[in-house]
Amino acid sequence: MNLQQANEFIQDVLISIHANIRDLEEKKAFADAEEQDYIDGRLFSYLEILAILRASARDTDIDPKSIGL
Numbered sequence: 147m148n149l150q151q152a153n154e155f156i157q158d159v160l161i162s163i164h165a166n167i168r169d170l171e172e173k174k175a176f177a178d179a180e181e182q183d184y185i186d187g188r189l190f191s192y193l194e195i196l197a198i199l200r201a202s203a204r205d206t207d208i209d210p211k212s213i214g215l
Contacts, residue, residue, distance in 0.1 A: 153213075160199075160214040167192050 147155075167189060174185045200210040 156213055163192055163195060164214075 170185050170189050170192070174182055174189075177185055196215060200215045203210045203213060203215060
């Protein structure tokens with residue numbers, strides 16, 4: 147895998163994560179209480195993944211914003 151492929155891979159993953167978060171937030175507006183708990187759990191997981199990626203980026207001297215975080 148070359149650098150361009152790695153960058154494209156990272157961008158694709160981040161786009162998917164952000165799209166899933168938006169989708170879950172939209173679904174939450176129409177969900178019943180039980181579904182909202184499930185959605186909240188999934189949202190928490192996605193947000194935790196983003197937090198880990200941001201921390202890892204900073205630890206490796208990458209500006210999180212430069213890669214879509």
